[in-house]
Amino acid sequence: MTDQAYGNLQYPDVLLHIAGEWRQARGGRTSPILNPTTEEVIGHFAHAGTQDLDEALAAAEKGFAQWSGISAFERSKIMRVAAGLLRERVRHIANWMTLEQGKPFAEAQAETLAGADLIEWFAEEARRTYGRVIPARAGSVRQLVLKEPVGPIAAFAPWNFPINQVVRKVSAALAAGCSIIVKGPEETPASPAELIRCFVDAGVPAGVVNLVYGTSREISPYLISHPVIKKISFTGSTPVGKQLAALAGTHMKRATMELGGHAPVMILKDADIERAASVMAFSKFRNAGQVCVSPTRFLVEESVYDEFVSTFADAARKVKVGSGLEDGVTMGPLANARRMDAVEDLVQDAVQHGAELVTGGKRIGNKGFFFEPTVLSRVSQDARAMNEEPFGPVALMVPMGSIDEIIVEANRLSYGLASYAFTRSAASAAKLSDNVAAGMLSINHLGLALPEVPFGGINDSGYGTEGGADALESYLNTKFVSHLQAD
Numbered sequence: 199m200t201d202q203a204y205g206n207l208q209y210p211d212v213l214l215h216i217a218g219e220w221r222q223a224r225g226g227r228t229s230p231i232l233n234p235t236t237e238e239v240i241g242h243f244a245h246a247g248t249q250d251l252d253e254a255l256a257a258a259e260k261g262f263a264q265w266s267g268i269s270a271f272e273r274s275k276i277m278r279v280a281a282g283l284l285r286e287r288v289r290h291i292a293n294w295m296t297l298e299q300g301k302p303f304a305e306a307q308a309e310t311l312a313g314a315d316l317i318e319w320f321a322e323e324a325r326r327t328y329g330r331v332i333p334a335r336a337g338s339v340r341q342l343v344l345k346e347p348v349g350p351i352a353a354f355a356p357w358n359f360p361i362n363q364v365v366r367k368v369s370a371a372l373a374a375g376c377s378i379i380v381k382g383p384e385e386t387p388a389s390p391a392e393l394i395r396c397f398v399d400a401g402v403p404a405g406v407v408n409l410v411y412g413t414s415r416e417i418s419p420y421l422i423s424h425p426v427i428k429k430i431s432f433t434g435s436t437p438v439g440k441q442l443a444a445l446a447g448t449h450m451k452r453a454t455m456e457l458g459g460h461a462p463v464m465i466l467k468d469a470d471i472e473r474a475a476s477v478m479a480f481s482k483f484r485n486a487g488q489v490c491v492s493p494t495r496f497l498v499e500e501s502v503y504d505e506f507v508s509t510f511a512d513a514a515r516k517v518k519v520g521s522g523l524e525d526g527v528t529m530g531p532l533a534n535a536r537r538m539d540a541v542e543d544l545v546q547d548a549v550q551h552g553a554e555l556v557t558g559g560k561r562i563g564n565k566g567f568f569f570e571p572t573v574l575s576r577v578s579q580d581a582r583a584m585n586e587e588p589f590g591p592v593a594l595m596v597p598m599g600s601i602d603e604i605i606v607e608a609n610r611l612s613y614g615l616a617s618y619a620f621t622r623s624a625a626s627a628a629k630l631s632d633n634v635a636a637g638m639l640s641i642n643h644l645g646l647a648l649p650e651v652p653f654g655g656i657n658d659s660g661y662g663t664e665g666g667a668d669a670l671e672s673y674l675n676t677k678f679v680s681h682l683q684a685d
């Protein structure tokens with residue numbers, strides 16, 4: 199999109215941003231963008247080639263030299279301006295996000311505004327990148343721990359949260375004093391491009407923030423192995439994460455990996471069942487279940503199982519599915535045809551393995567990637583959906599004998615991202631907190647993903663965190679200086 203066109207609410211053709219310039223790919227290549235609600239082409243994005251990547255790398259190297267020399271106080275001020283611009287521009291950005299990704303407008307708006315909060319939090323945190331003084335063994339020695347930005351970053355972001363996944367990476371990098379090349383999500387490119395525009399318009403110098411789109415499997419090895427890049431951050435699936443982490447390891451690059459999950463929801467018999475069902479149904483069908491922390495395996499104590507399943511299924515039946523731009527719609531389409539095929543297969547497989555289909559289970563209509571909010575009961579552990587991330591609007595219910603059985607099932611998979619529990623017992627809450635193998639546990643409410651708290655997983659869900667002070671730390675090197683003072 200050109201600067202003159204800014205403010206035009208028509209869905210734009212999306213450009214690269216390299217060395218301070220919005221432009222087409224040098225080779226002139228573009229690729230189409232589909233609206234998942236209509237399956238129609240709504241625009242095109244500039245498809246970067248090697249020359250574009252080389253220019254982005256050179257820009258990021260220069261940008262780093264400049265940005266790392268600007269005080270944290272000044273960086274923080276520029277970032278706060280960007281947050282303000284994002285808030286001002288929320289309407290058209292959310293509109294474009296709904297067109298390209300499908301989520302309801304209200305969710306797109308909330309994601310965009312949450313992005314502004316996140317930028318502000320990191321802007322503040324930029325001013326607190328403290329080092330330390332360590333008392334020395336000899337009086338004439340001064341021992342300092344200094345924090346320095348790691349250097350130019352390559353960030354890879356997916357399509358499910360087009361702003362949220364990019365803003366976390368860009369904000370932490372800029373706060374630390376790093377430059378960044380974002381490989382944005384090709385299926386949802388316009389809204390993250392507008393986020394980058396906010397940073398550019400706020401006064402982030404040319405070359406500090408660069409944005410490219412193209413062919414993932416070509417761009418990622420090129421950037422990760424390039425000597426200019428000092429750290430990578432990837433959000434996406436576990437198989438791709440493992441490949442990129444291996445490549446990062448080969449080149450000894452630091453990496454943050456935010457990968458898939460298969461969140462257990464542990465419902466104990468003393469829980470407030472009504473509340474648990476309504477909070478979890480809201481969370482399950484948000485973004486049509488295409489969320490890495492989406493609640494997925496519902497492990498419910500036998501004595502409250504039927505009550506929980508029927509209350510949850512009632513809530514599922516009330517979800518209004520449709521175009522995200524229509525009033526009252528609470529769930530849009532799946533984001534692409536791949537998800538439709540994957541979700542259909544997983545549901546069929548679960549039913550073949552003996553699961554009872556309580557509600558939903560099939561595609562809606564034949565235009566747009568709409569799928570019914572689905573509840574499956576008494577799902578066998580052998581069903582694929584109990585082992586692979588469904589990444590769709592599918593809730594899997596399983597009756598369980600005791601809290602101990604629940605913990606064993608919660609920890610059975612190699613994933614370890616989010617987990618949820620509902621109980622009125624402080625002792626049970628403590629037991630779950632101590633024994634559930636996950637990066638995050640939220641008890642009796644939805645308490646994840648605020649800017650100031652850690653956000654990340656363990657085991658196959660990846661490593662590192664994208665929230666809170668720890669997120670900033672991962673963009674900083676620690677340098678130790680021991681100084682014997684001259685006579």
Ligand code: NAD
Pocket residue numbers: 354355356357358383384414415416418433434435436438442456457458459489490536537587588589
């Ligand atoms: P996928 O594995 O093909 O891609 C996942 C994401 O990684 C996409 O954004 C894609 O553009 C990107 N990607 C793929 N290959 C890449 C590469 N070589 N280098 C850099 N980026 C690459 O799967 P998909 O069909 O797009 O998404 C479905 C699966 O992805 C889901 O099952 C889910 O597990 C996972 N996913 C996770 C998140 C998350 O928030 N952790 C987000 C989106 C997708």
